[in-house]
Amino acid sequence: MPRHTTSALLLLFLACSTAxxxxxxxxxxxxxxxxxxxxxxxxxxxxxEVEDLKRSGGPSDLRxxxxxxxxxxxxxxxxxxxxxxxxxxxxxxxxxxxLDTENRFLHNxxxxxxxxxxxxxxxxxxxxxxxxxPALDSDTLYHLTDTFDKYQWxxxxxxxxxxxxxxxQATYDYTYTDLDGIDKTVHVTAWYAPDLxxxxxxxxxxxxxxLILELTTWWKRSQTYRATSIHIGPDTRQSLPALDxxxxxxxxxxxxxxxxxxxxxxxxxx
Numbered sequence: 498m499p500r501h502t503t504s505a506l507l508l509l510f511l512a513c514s515t516a517x518x519x520x521x522x523x524x525x526x527x528x529x530x531x532x533x534x535x536x537x538x539x540x541x542x543x544x545x546e547v548e549d550l551k552r553s554g555g556p557s558d559l560r561x562x563x564x565x566x567x568x569x570x571x572x573x574x575x576x577x578x579x580x581x582x583x584x585x586x587x588x589x590x591x592x593x594x595x596l597d598t599e600n601r602f603l604h605n606x607x608x609x610x611x612x613x614x615x616x617x618x619x620x621x622x623x624x625x626x627x628x629x630x631p632a633l634d635s636d637t638l639y640h641l642t643d644t645f646d647k648y649q650w651x652x653x654x655x656x657x658x659x660x661x662x663x664x665x666q667a668t669y670d671y672t673y674t675d676l677d678g679i680d681k682t683v684h685v686t687a688w689y690a691p692d693l694x695x696x697x698x699x700x701x702x703x704x705x706x707x708l709i710l711e712l713t714t715w716w717k718r719s720q721t722y723r724a725t726s727i728h729i730g731p732d733t734r735q736s737l738p739a740l741d742x743x744x745x746x747x748x749x750x751x752x753x754x755x756x757x758x759x760x761x762x763x764x765x766x767x
Contacts, residue, residue, distance in 0.1 A: 527583035528695050530729035532708065533591075534577045536611055539718040543569050564603070571600070572607040577722060579699055580737050584622035586697040587737045590614075611720065617701035618740060628701055628749075629740055640743035641752065648704045650687070657688060659710040660724040664688040667705055684715045693729065 543565060550562035576591040590613040593604070608614050615630040624645040631638050648669050655666035669685040687698065689707035698709025699722040710724040 528729065529582050529731060529733050529735060530580075530695065530708075530727070531733050532579040532699075532710070532724050532728075533726045534579065534699050534722040535725045536572060536575045536577065537721040537723060538569055538572050538610075539715075539720065540569065542718045564606075568603050568606050568610070571603045572610060575607060575611055575613055576725075577613070577699060579697060580734060581695060581697045582735065582737055584620055585737055586619045586703070587616060587740075588697075588699055588701065589616040589738065612700065615701075616738075616740065618737075619697065619701075619703055621696065626701075629743065637744045638741055639752065640740070640746045641749045642746065643701075643749065646704070648702065650705060659688050659690070660727055662690040662692055662710060662727075664690050664710055665707070669702075681716055686713045686715075687711070693727070 547562040547566050550558040579588045615628050617628045619626050626643045626645050627640050629640055650667040650669050653666045667687045672680050672682045674680050687709045688711040689705040689709045691707045693708040695708050697703050699712050713719050713721040
């Protein structure tokens with residue numbers, strides 16, 4: 498065999514044997530991974546509001562400021578996981594340690610503030626998107642279905658590094674009507690890693706050509722999910738946590754409309 502042919506085969510062998518775990522998994526196995534996210538509220542605006550309440554001077558304002566401050570610190574302790582196996586993903590709050598009565602109220606407020614009572618499921622093969630959430634005023638458990646191609650992302654030229662991976666920026670804005678009939682526009686900024694070519698992300702946001710490692714939503718205040726650890730490969734969990742059996746399957750829009758009808762005074766028939 499000619500010497501140059503032998504050298505070329507040796508280089509090919511070395512290239513294949515040193516392939517990255519992500520590349521090897523992409524070629525030979527369905528993707529399996531877990532991303533852990535910390536939660537980062539908008540500390541600047543929260544503490545500015547706390548100071549405003551203190552300056553107001555009333556006892557109720559002082560209590561509100563203390564609750565807001567304490568809730569911030571509790572919220573910062575929340576940790577979320579994104580699991581993905583093949584064509585499916587699930588995002589949820591990590592199980593929390595048992596809390597004493599004093600901290601349970603603030604902890605529950607923090608969970609509601611971050612939608613930590615919800616679990617987000619995506620199946621790109623069956624084009625199924627839903628999230629699981631309990632009712633606030635009963636023991637009813639809902640599975641709320643949604644449009645699969647939900648997000649129309651706008652990609653920008655901005656880049657930065659998150660959790661050691663080079664990321665690109667994408668943005669998305671949407672408007673919804675709250676129970677008071679007020680339209681609210683939410684601004685979303687995602688940083689996704691093209692080197693991790695899996696279309697999943699935190700809090701039900703997804704659909705980009707790479708894992709979303711940082712995501713910020715903003716309305717009155719911003720809140721950010723940022724990856725703190727990333728594990729991809731056969732040594733990670735091989736199946737998703739199971740969703741619970743729902744009491745009712747519906748949509749978020751229908752549930753919101755029903756809630757609005759319950760609180761909206763009805764005009765008597767004439």
